[in-house]
Amino acid sequence: MTTAPPTPPGAAATPVSPTARQLWGRARGLLLAAAVLALAGLVIAALRSGEQHGLLDPRSADRYGSRATAELLADRGVDTTVATTVAEATQALGPDTTLLVANPDLLSARQQSALRAAAFDSGGRTVLLAPGPASLDTLAPDVRAVEPASVEVLSPGCDAPYARRAGAAELGGITYTTSASSVEACYPSGDLPTLLRLPAETGDGDTVVLGAPDLLYNHRLDDHGNASLALQLLGSRPHLVWYLPSLDDATATDGGDESFFDLIPSGWRWGALQLAIAAVLAALWRARRLGPLVPERLPVAVPASEATEGRARLYRQANARERAAEALRSAARARIAPLAGVPTAQAHRSEALCPAVAARTGDDGIQIHGLLFGPAPADDEALVRLADRLDLLERRITPSPRDKDRTP
Numbered sequence: 324m325t326t327a328p329p330t331p332p333g334a335a336a337t338p339v340s341p342t343a344r345q346l347w348g349r350a351r352g353l354l355l356a357a358a359v360l361a362l363a364g365l366v367i368a369a370l371r372s373g374e375q376h377g378l379l380d381p382r383s384a385d386r387y388g389s390r391a392t393a394e395l396l397a398d399r400g401v402d403t404t405v406a407t408t409v410a411e412a413t414q415a416l417g418p419d420t421t422l423l424v425a426n427p428d429l430l431s432a433r434q435q436s437a438l439r440a441a442a443f444d445s446g447g448r449t450v451l452l453a454p455g456p457a458s459l460d461t462l463a464p465d466v467r468a469v470e471p472a473s474v475e476v477l478s479p480g481c482d483a484p485y486a487r488r489a490g491a492a493e494l495g496g497i498t499y500t501t502s503a504s505s506v507e508a509c510y511p512s513g514d515l516p517t518l519l520r521l522p523a524e525t526g527d528g529d530t531v532v533l534g535a536p537d538l539l540y541n542h543r544l545d546d547h548g549n550a551s552l553a554l555q556l557l558g559s560r561p562h563l564v565w566y567l568p569s570l571d572d573a574t575a576t577d578g579g580d581e582s583f584f585d586l587i588p589s590g591w592r593w594g595a596l597q598l599a600i601a602a603v604l605a606a607l608w609r610a611r612r613l614g615p616l617v618p619e620r621l622p623v624a625v626p627a628s629e630a631t632e633g634r635a636r637l638y639r640q641a642n643a644r645e646r647a648a649e650a651l652r653s654a655a656r657a658r659i660a661p662l663a664g665v666p667t668a669q670a671h672r673s674e675a676l677c678p679a680v681a682a683r684t685g686d687d688g689i690q691i692h693g694l695l696f697g698p699a700p701a702d703d704e705a706l707v708r709l710a711d712r713l714d715l716l717e718r719r720i721t722p723s724p725r726d727k728d729r730t731p
Contacts, residue, residue: 379425379452379536381405381565386542392553393565395544401558407569409434413441418527420447420562425536427451427458429568435461438566446526450556452536453496463530465503466519472498472512474535476547481509483520485555489548494518496535510534531556644706645699655713656695662720683720691716 377383381393381403393403406412409430416422422442424430430438439462442449451462459466474495479486486509498515501508508516517534533556538549557563638647653671660670663679670676673696680695681688694716700706 379539380567384541386540388541389539389565391541391544392539392550392557395550395554396558396563399554399558401561401563403563403565406564406566407571409437412564412566413437415562415564416441416445416447417562418446419560420445420564421450421557421560422447422564422566423450423452423557424454424462424566424568425452426568427454427462430458432461434568438462442530443523443528446523446528448529448531448559450531450533452533452539454532455497459532463519463521463532465506465521466499466501466532469498469500469515472496472515472517472534474537475512477510477512477517479509480511480516481507483507483509485552486510486518489552489555492548492552493537493543493546494533494535496533496537498534499532639703644703648699648706648709651710651713652695655717659695659717659720662717662722680716680720684716 377385377388379387379389381389382405384390396403404415406415412422422438422445424438427435435458449462451458454462454466455468459468472495474493476491477494478491479489486507492510494510494517495512496517498512498517499508499519500515501519501521503521505522507520509518509520510516512534519532520529521532522529537543538553544550544553635647638644656670656676657667659680660667660676663676663683665676665679673692676695677688677692680686681691684691694709694712700709
């Protein structure tokens with residue numbers, strides 16, 4: 324092993340730990356990427372939350388609020404009560420009440436069951452805005468969501484009085500099918516309706532399913548027949564309960580038998596697969612060879628004997644007798660070959676080296692072959708004996724100082 328030369332007197336010692344400049348050079352790329360991601364997240368959050376503040380809130384005057392709808396209903400004698408919990412919504416229900424549920428897919432299973440039971444017993448109207456499979460099974464069991472549809476101006480496509488009076492309106496969002504025997508299916512997108520009204524089996528109650536809530540937005544209420552349709556659907560009873568699901572509701576968590584994987588969004592498997600692929604690619608990128616080794620000045624001078632002893636300890640700890648024996652034999656062959664008159668390029672070829680060494684020492688060629696090219700030792704004692712025999716062979720074949728003096 325090549326050892327580092329000692330540091331000249333007065334020369335500055337080479338620092339071992341990286342400097343602040345080196346640390347900055349290594350970390351600035353990651354810090355820049357993190358800053359870009361954070362900035363992009365803030366920009367996206369600002370863009371998404373800016374115009375949709377107070378979404379479908381009857382108290383909000385923003386573009387996506389519904390204050391205009393609430394004021395038109397108030398002019399016609401309909402009072403609007405905003406509820407943010409299931410308890411508030413169910414307590415206000417009655418036969419003269421319309422319950423509007425904004426984004427029912429946000430409700431937990433327990434909330435949906437409580438809301439369904441209260442609405443069924445009340446005899447009033449329930450209006451569901453853009454319900455999907457997550458809520459239809461409980462709130463409207465006879466209805467199935469089929470596929471998304473673009474929100475556009477659609478014609479009524481049915482004979483329902485409220486649809487004929489309103490005319491064309493902006494609907495779409497989700498199309499539905501139903502197995503109910505008595506149903507009003509209106510405003511079809513393609514062949515499937517985006518508005519359903521299902522009368523209750525008993526009493527005067529009914530359930531209205533809307534594929535999109537766009538006609539209730541402030542900036543769209545005065546377009547086409549949106550206002551007329553909204554007033555007829557929400558103003559059929561003197562009281563309107565406008566339910567906006569909130570995470571502050573204590574019933575927002577089921578506390579049932581759901582497992583950990585049930586609580587994770589459905590796309591977590593694809594996300595985990597993408598992360599695994601990214602991790603493998605990053606590992607391959609970091610594990611690539613950066614080119615040939617570059618010699619560096621060692622921070623301290625390590626004697627060759629200590630390095631050899633340390634390597635021997637590693638071989639012993641790993642029980643690598645075969646590797647250690649091969650290292651001893653390879654080094655011995657490289658030193659013996661020139662002494663036996665064998666070119667260095669053929670030092671590790673038994674047919675060239677063994678006859679030359681046998682002729683020089685007078686030993687049997689088979690013994691020489693077993694010593695220089697034989698199998699690995701069976702135990703540590705055999706390895707030590709092998710080292711001693713190799714050392715003895717090298718001393719026997721090395722010319723003595725007297726022989727050197729006689730060389731012409």
